[in-house]
Amino acid sequence: MSFSKSKTTPKRLKNARILIIEDNADHMVLIKSAIQKCFTDVEAVTATDEQTAIHYLNECVQTGLRLPQFILLDLYLPERENGWQVLKSIKSLNPEIGQIPVVVFSNSAYHEDITESYDRGVTSYVVKPTDFTEWVEYFQTLKDYWWETVTLPNPQSIY
Numbered sequence: 694m695s696f697s698k699s700k701t702t703p704k705r706l707k708n709a710r711i712l713i714i715e716d717n718a719d720h721m722v723l724i725k726s727a728i729q730k731c732f733t734d735v736e737a738v739t740a741t742d743e744q745t746a747i748h749y750l751n752e753c754v755q756t757g758l759r760l761p762q763f764i765l766l767d768l769y770l771p772e773r774e775n776g777w778q779v780l781k782s783i784k785s786l787n788p789e790i791g792q793i794p795v796v797v798f799s800n801s802a803y804h805e806d807i808t809e810s811y812d813r814g815v816t817s818y819v820v821k822p823t824d825f826t827e828w829v830e831y832f833q834t835l836k837d838y839w840w841e842t843v844t845l846p847n848p849q850s851i852y
Contacts, residue, residue, distance in 0.1 A: 697784060702719070709840075710736045714746045714779055716770050720821070727828040730800040731836050742770065743779045750783065750790050760793060763816075765841050766798035777813055784814050794839070823824075 711728065715721045721739060728737045739748035739763065753760050768776035784791050794816035799806060802820045810818050822828045
């Protein structure tokens, strides 16, 4: 008996969203370009600060818009305390939002940043790639994992 994994996007993930919280305009261009290359039927929603991100998430709940499949959070917005404050705010919102996986991505490979990010509840921590090819590989890996591998809780509420 053999099993093969389908590479089609599950129906629950069609027209999904990724919330990108990034304050560096150059990185935002790279991220959006890499997402377009790797994902189909995905809307990249962007925020450059905590207020915009939290407003968007609250707006989704209040208006019935689909919440993002996951959140990419730059840790240094521009300071790491800013990134951790965004994370704290996300985790303290309603349970639907609190269940959304948060992937921290940062130029920092400092052990302290990584450890404290996990201590504060991030789902994953990734050091930012250095060139566009690596960005595309990074997002292909994210797609393979978050779109085609994991099962997240309460899909009818989150997606």
